[in-house]
Amino acid sequence: MLTKLLKCVGKYKLPAVLSPIFISLEVVMEIFIPLLMAKIIDVGIKGSGGISYIIKVGGLMVLMSMLSLIFGVLSGKYASIASTGFAKNVRKKMFDKIQDFSFANVDRFSTASLVTRLTTDITFVQHAFMMVIRMMVRSPVMLISATVMAFSINSKLARVFLVAIPVLACALITVSIKAFPLFRQMFTKYDNMNSAVQESLVAIRVVKAYDRGEYEDEKFAKAASDVMDAQRRAERILIMNMPIMQIVMYACIITVLWLGGNLIAVGGMDTGELISFISYITQILMSLMGLSMCFVSIIMSRASIVRICEVLDEDVDIKNNVEGKTSVENGEIVFDKVSFSYSKDKAKLALRDISFTIGSGETIGIIGGTGSGKTSLVQLIPRLYDVTEGNIYVGGTDVRDYDLEALRSSVAMVLQNNVLFSGTIAENLRWGYENATEEELEAACRSAAAHDFITAFPDGYETFLGQGGVNLSGGQKQRVCIARALLKKPKIIILDDSTSAVDTATDKKIRDAFRSELSNTTKIIIAQRISSISDADRIIVLDDGAVNAIGTHDELLASNEIYREVYESQQKVVE
Ligand SMILES: Nc1ncnc2c1ncn2[C@@H]1O[C@H](COP(=O)(O)OP(=O)(O)OP(=O)(O)O)[C@@H](O)[C@H]1O
Numbered sequence: 070m071l072t073k074l075l076k077c078v079g080k081y082k083l084p085a086v087l088s089p090i091f092i093s094l095e096v097v098m099e100i101f102i103p104l105l106m107a108k109i110i111d112v113g114i115k116g117s118g119g120i121s122y123i124i125k126v127g128g129l130m131v132l133m134s135m136l137s138l139i140f141g142v143l144s145g146k147y148a149s150i151a152s153t154g155f156a157k158n159v160r161k162k163m164f165d166k167i168q169d170f171s172f173a174n175v176d177r178f179s180t181a182s183l184v185t186r187l188t189t190d191i192t193f194v195q196h197a198f199m200m201v202i203r204m205m206v207r208s209p210v211m212l213i214s215a216t217v218m219a220f221s222i223n224s225k226l227a228r229v230f231l232v233a234i235p236v237l238a239c240a241l242i243t244v245s246i247k248a249f250p251l252f253r254q255m256f257t258k259y260d261n262m263n264s265a266v267q268e269s270l271v272a273i274r275v276v277k278a279y280d281r282g283e284y285e286d287e288k289f290a291k292a293a294s295d296v297m298d299a300q301r302r303a304e305r306i307l308i309m310n311m312p313i314m315q316i317v318m319y320a321c322i323i324t325v326l327w328l329g330g331n332l333i334a335v336g337g338m339d340t341g342e343l344i345s346f347i348s349y350i351t352q353i354l355m356s357l358m359g360l361s362m363c364f365v366s367i368i369m370s371r372a373s374i375v376r377i378c379e380v381l382d383e384d385v386d387i388k389n390n391v392e393g394k395t396s397v398e399n400g401e402i403v404f405d406k407v408s409f410s411y412s413k414d415k416a417k418l419a420l421r422d423i424s425f426t427i428g429s430g431e432t433i434g435i436i437g438g439t440g441s442g443k444t445s446l447v448q449l450i451p452r453l454y455d456v457t458e459g460n461i462y463v464g465g466t467d468v469r470d471y472d473l474e475a476l477r478s479s480v481a482m483v484l485q486n487n488v489l490f491s492g493t494i495a496e497n498l499r500w501g502y503e504n505a506t507e508e509e510l511e512a513a514c515r516s517a518a519a520h521d522f523i524t525a526f527p528d529g530y531e532t533f534l535g536q537g538g539v540n541l542s543g544g545q546k547q548r549v550c551i552a553r554a555l556l557k558k559p560k561i562i563i564l565d566d567s568t569s570a571v572d573t574a575t576d577k578k579i580r581d582a583f584r585s586e587l588s589n590t591t592k593i594i595i596a597q598r599i600s601s602i603s604d605a606d607r608i609i610v611l612d613d614g615a616v617n618a619i620g621t622h623d624e625l626l627a628s629n630e631i632y633r634e635v636y637e638s639q640q641k642v643v644e
């Protein structure tokens with residue numbers, strides 16, 4: 070798991086190596102300083118060294134401090150280059166992976182959780198990475214060298230550490246083990262909070278229209294206080310680190326002062342030696358503190374690493390068939406005993422045993438009550454989901470035997486809740502076909518009855534759309550989405566309730582254009598209005614996930630009860 074993440078260091082390997090080198094040099098400088106201080110006291114002041122010796126050794130101390138400072142700064146600089154670069158690479162890798170996700174994969178994680186993983190979790194790991202290349206190097210190097218120095222000054226006195234260090238280590242390990250599950254819980258709460266934010270921000274218009282601001286406020290306040298509680302529980306355990314450290318540190322200092330004082334009294338030790346010994350104790354305990362901070366950071370990030378790897382290791386369930394066919398011959402579609410379940414559970418089927426054949430170039434209407442499986446059915450054609458049972462053939466080949474890109478570029482689908490992106494109208498249209506010329510854009514927009522309203526804007530095709538295309542009306546947005554799909558020059562075009570917000574006359578204009586200009590393209594039109602599909606070659610009536618009837622408008626009107634009911638109810642509205 071870890072090795073996979075570490076590969077993301079990539080071209081930041083050099084700074085990731087330089088940082089620990091510089092920090093080790095910094096430690097070496099810091100280690101010698103107390104030794105020089107002992108010399109100043111014992112030789113310069115108490116001994117025969119005199120002022121010149123003090124100045125010489127003092128100068129050396131200043132030089133070492135300066136070097137230590139420079140090494141520290143360099144190490145910090147390289148550590149931040151390496152850790153931010155590492156985080157950038159992990160984000161990129163994760164984002165790329167998410168781009169490959171099928172709808173089912175995204176459903177499984179939820180968008181909010183993916184956002185938390187991409188932002189908060191990676192930030193935690195970035196911080197831990199920085200700790201590892203700095204503190205994880207600094208602390209052990211300092212611990213070992215300060216211990217060696219302390220033993221070399223007075224090995225008897227240094228035995229104090231033999232008691233102190235195991236006690237500390239046990240305490241730190243216990244704290245770490247207890248804190249880990251609490252941090253995992255905290256991240257789940259983060260997910261919930263982000264999902265509350267995301268949902269209410271995406272739907273801010275609905276929230277305002279229904280005056281549900283207060284309810285959303287409460288929902289958010291609860292999610293935020295859940296995060297606070299979870300974090301508090303985790304931190305409550307972690308803060309134990311500090312008092313444990315300090316108790317051990319001061320106990321050590323007192324013991325050493327007591328024993329050392331006695332030694333000085335009987336002439337077994339010099340004052341300077343005791344002072345530098347105390348400096349080494351501080352360094353040793355500080356380095357242990359540093360190590361414990363590292364552990365905390367690693368514990369916190371362990372939960373994040375697991376969550377990041379869950380995304381990176383997720384089996385993308387719609388796998389591209391790399392050796393698949395790269396061109397779609399024609400727009401013929403065959404459903405052969407197709408069943409489909411979102412949860413892959415055969416007891417909860419959204420579509421049951423569906424079989425039919427659509428000839429290339431045919432216009433097919435699909436109608437059925439809400440939740441009857443219309444969207445589910447058409448999503449299977451460009452493999453946005455895979456069938457649970459049965460086969461779907463496009464142009465005579467099973468959809469799973471195509472290269473995914475080839476299949477999707479031949480099957481254009483205007484989704485029920487389609488979105489536009491921030492950018493100009495022309496940029497949005499070119500999502501359909503990157504190299505489209507002005508003429509091609511215009512032709513597609515004419516077919517989708519969008520040209521007139523676009524040119525009525527002062528900036529025409531260069532009109533800037535806000536996030537999600539906010540500055541277009543619902544019907545205008547739908548028409549831009551249709552034009553975007555037409556630009557792909559697909560073999561099959563699917564409109565999932567895509568003219569619901571367009572008036573009946575414009576709707577008819579679009580269908581007429583489709584008939585005359587897209588005679589070779591298979592057209593599948595899902596609609597709630599009978600008028601949108603009544604002139605289709607054939608109409609499929611879906612009911613509760615199964616095909617109820619297939620036929621022309623007249624045939625169905627004569628023989629199908631569901632169809633007739635819908636027709637009659639809509640006629641009444643018109644009257
Ligand atoms: N992503 C999903 N995960 C799980 N179940 C889903 C998902 N999308 C739809 N369903 C379920 O599948 C069934 C069919 O839904 P579908 O969206 O195909 O209906 P529809 O005919 O398009 O309805 P509408 O006319 O309202 O758009 C419904 O019972 C719905 O609850």
Ligand SMILES: [Mg+2]
Nearest residue numbers: 443444445485
């Ligand atoms: Mg639908």
